[in-house]
Structure formats: C-alpha cells, structure tokens
Amino acid sequence: TTIQWFPGHMAKAKREVQEKLKLIDVAFELLDARVPMSSRNPMIDDILGQKPRLILLNKADMADEAVTEQWIRYFRDQGRTAIAIDAQSGTGVRQIAAVAKEMVKEKFDKMRAKGIKNPRPVRALIVGIPNVGKSTLINRLAGRHIAKTGDKPGVTKAQQWIKVGKEMELLDTPGILWPKFEDEDVGFKLAVTGAIKDEILNLQDVAVYALRFLSVHYPERLSERYRLDNIPADIVALFDAIGRRRGCLTAGGGIDYDKVADIVLYDIRTEKLGRLSFETPAAWT
C-alpha cells in the first residue's frame, strides 16, 4: 500500500497516535531490524513523549544477526529496551508481553499500593511506518486474523482491545507513522528492503545503491551468488558482470540493466543473498 504523506496527513497521523496513547500503558515501536534508523519515524520521541516504549526489531529473520545484536546494545546504551522478533514466524514474539509487563511494573505497583487488588491487563499499542509488519504482528499476538484498516491516517473504525494472554491487551488498530523522507539515503534503504513501492523510485537507481552497499559490506555474498571472481569497482562493470552471468541481454546483445536491477532486488528481498543489514549503529555513535 502506498500512502501519500502530505504535511496535513502527518499532523493528523501524529494526532491520532497521541489520542491512542491516552488509552495505553506501553507503546511498541516497530522497526525493521535491517534498517532500524531509516524505518524510524523522525518525530517519534516527540510523539511518544514519556510513554514507556519497547522497541521491536522486526523481520530479524532477514537481518544480519551480528548487526541486530549491535543494535540491541546500542538501544540499551541509550536506556531503551529493544528485542529482535520475526512477526511472520513468531520468533521472539512470546517475550513481548513479559517485557512490556516489566516496563510498566512501577505504575502497576502504585495501582496495587492504592488498593487495586487485580490490576487490569497491560494495555499496548503498536506504532510504526507502513510495511514494517504492524498487521502481521497484531495477527500474531492475537493468534488470529484481524482485518487490516486501510493504510491511511484518518480511516477509522471502532477500536477494540485484543487479548494477548491474560496479562496484556493490544489496540487492534496500529499507529501508522511516516518515515524520514528528507534523507535520500533513507529512501534508498526503504526501497531496497521493500518498504517503499518500486514505482516511486527508479529501479536501476535502487539497484545501484544496493550493489554499492553490498560491494563494500558483503562482497563475498555477491561473489558467491553471481559466481564472480572479483567484484568490479565500477558499478556499470558490476551490472555487466551480473547481467552476463544471468543472461540479461537485450535484443541487440547488450546488457539489460532493468533486468539486472530486478534480479538483484529480488535476490535481496527473498534472502537469496543471505541475511543482510543495511545499517549499523557505528554510524550513529
């Protein structure tokens, strides 16, 4: 689903999330483990304010495990709690309620101190940019399929609480926030990981970005996948080499660069190049 994010839509999305915050104890900030910073809403600290927040690094099944560990440490060093999950298969999802409960322990202890014997379940909300896996996670936590509301801020339906075990309740509509468009790098990373639809950006540009990144950070994966003895430093030469290996030829016998771009992006998104992370904390510390 493509969303047009105009300033008015952003303001409305922010307002809607803040309305929902009034109903909950803890927010789950859903990020893409492969690009945690690029999949983050630029105003998230301002939007969530003091609300307890658990960072969920989703799609960890596709991310470089070592890098995900670095991210978890990075967030911990900032006093935040982050856990890696895979909403699609459910890996890591079971910890969420327990960690959330721990995060709001103080608030609930106070409720008990005031004489409330059986405090209500911990109430939570999932927030994140489109395609980060919000619906998948809601369904996973619910243990059933919950109809997805249109990916448009402003499309509302009656909100309902979904029971997650005995101790947690989740709002069935997530908070949908916009990504950080200002930065060209961010746009490319979101395109490479499939969060931004291909029609928006030029496919060849996205593949150039991806191949440059892989040449530096995962050269051995490229060598292996496309059976290249060495990775040409020149990007056109690299396109040519992959194109020749894959028989991406035009009628005139030249290299079909669109086809090469398609193959490379398909291979990245379907893990044919293995588990990849496109951001490391080093750049942010």
Ligand code: G4P
């Ligand atoms: P959203 O509500 O935040 O917009 O995201 P949604 O749940 O629709 O998920 C977007 C895509 O990401 C879906 O794939 C979904 O299956 C996939 N996804 C979500 N969580 C994970 C995860 O932890 N690991 C992996 N590998 N994929 C995940 P899709 O291609 O759009 O649809 P489909 O393949 O499920 O049909």
